[in-house]
Amino acid sequence: MLPTSRRPQIDLLGPLQVVHGGGVVPIPAPKHRAVLAVLAINSGRPVLADRIIEELWQGSEPKFARKTLQGYVWRLRHVLGEDLLTRGGCYELRGTRHETDAARFERLLADGQLALRTRDPALARRRLDAALALWRGPALADVPSGPMVRAHADRLEEARLLAVEAVLEADVELGRQATVIPALRELTAAHPMRESLHALLMIALYRSGRQAEALSAYAGLRATLIGEQGLEPGRAVRELHGRILAADPALDTAVRHERGTPQPQF
Numbered sequence: 001m002l003p004t005s006r007r008p009q010i011d012l013l014g015p016l017q018v019v020h021g022g023g024v025v026p027i028p029a030p031k032h033r034a035v036l037a038v039l040a041i042n043s044g045r046p047v048l049a050d051r052i053i054e055e056l057w058q059g060s061e062p063k064f065a066r067k068t069l070q071g072y073v074w075r076l077r078h079v080l081g082e083d084l085l086t087r088g089g090c091y092e093l094r095g096t097r098h099e100t101d102a103a104r105f106e107r108l109l110a111d112g113q114l115a116l117r118t119r120d121p122a123l124a125r126r127r128l129d130a131a132l133a134l135w136r137g138p139a140l141a142d143v144p145s146g147p148m149v150r151a152h153a154d155r156l157e158e159a160r161l162l163a164v165e166a167v168l169e170a171d172v173e174l175g176r177q178a179t180v181i182p183a184l185r186e187l188t189a190a191h192p193m194r195e196s197l198h199a200l201l202m203i204a205l206y207r208s209g210r211q212a213e214a215l216s217a218y219a220g221l222r223a224t225l226i227g228e229q230g231l232e233p234g235r236a237v238r239e240l241h242g243r244i245l246a247a248d249p250a251l252d253t254a255v256r257h258e259r260g261t262p263q264p265q266f
Helices: 030-041 049-057 065-083 101-117 121-133 147-173 177-190 195-207 211-229 235-245
Strands: 009-011 017-020 023-025 084-087 090-093
Touching: 009 101, 017 065, 030 049, 030 065, 030 090, 030 147, 049 065, 049 090, 049 147, 065 084, 065 090, 101 121, 101 147, 121 147, 147 177, 147 195, 177 195, 195 211, 195 235, 211 235
Parallel strands: none
Antiparallel strands: 009 017, 017 023, 084 090
């Protein structure tokens, strides 16, 4: 059993890993990783054994599923020590979410978004770069995908996209609009109904002296939304389109346009 003077760090932003004493402790068995992922997602909160069993086998559990789960937990205790608790019919990873890389990412992303709102794109860029540097690959990449793990991985990936988008916004506000246009075109192609990305592309094109292309980007978004959902673009994007059409001089100097970007939730 590892010493408990310093708690192991559990990383979720990529393949699941446990870092302890300056090194990575291997968790080779997929089911063990799945149990650890569920406990890490709910760190500091008890999780019913039945809930973990459902996550592992999704209705096709073996005859002795509870005893099998107990064996998985016993093996994980060799890595986590006294931080893995058993309470009645529940298991709990002692500690807080602040001990995961996902929690550090969340804080840095929030700091970067705040810096954008307070008109400090250089600080925002530094915070967001640090946030994205924590990622090692797709979230929970090597964990068997039960409903809880899949939903949490999806939330983390959405937050990662928010961070990438915020980096590009910071670059636009720092006058680097021409350099981010290729990345924005790729992202709008990958997320054709994400209005905030299209709005940022429109701003970058307009500030690069490409008004016609900015208007064309809006037309493409509008056609996609009407074709897929029968809806016009939202008010903020429509107003931005009108300002570009009118060549509003304020668009050349505004530090940040409002996009109504949602905050990530974990």
